[in-house]
Amino acid sequence: DIQMTQSPASLSASLGETVTIECRASEDIYNGLAWYQQKPGKSPQLLIYNANSLHTGVPSRFSGSGSGTQYSLKINSLQSEDVASYFCQQYYDLTFGSGTKLEIK
């Protein structure tokens, strides 16, 4: 099984800041990675697929990058509505990262 290590577990940042969340796979996943945002009491919502493609309707301040075993999600100009948990997910055995809880400082 492919293991996904996501960091940090929690993050506190100020409005307008740029934040980065990372996922590391235990083996090469060839850009087969997606990122989701989950707000409290809601279902996850797709942000990024194929490591760097922005899903329809997602603000351009969200971006994904990476290759091989290392991937990251960047949120530019942090907004209050970005308070949520974020999860990565790899395509090969469909496992998720452990999540990052993002708060406003």
Place this chain on the structure above:
Amino acid sequence: QVQLKESGPGLVQPSQTLSLTCTVSGFSLTSNSVHWVRQPPGKGLEWVGAIWSGGSTDYNSALKSRLSISRDTSKSQVFLKMNSLQTEDTAIYFCTRSGNYDWYFDFWGPGTMVTVSS
């Protein structure tokens, strides 16, 4: 538009069988695959299993012996059955859609809370 909605009992007794239904609209079960994902309270997401557009299934290896996923394409419904339920199966159960070649989940249902308790 694409929609998925889960339904089922909110409470199941230990050792009993869980039956959930996912009713979809806005797409065909023969064109997209449907997955089940669960989330214990306050915890992360766990892929449970899938029924692919061709009708074959795949299951999380840790749950495989207790799990069955099927569908009724005429009713646009996907069914999950999990037996021998334990308290650690308490979770929100989501159904979600993927394509057939890139396995990311582009639409999700609102989820249904299942509590395993006597």
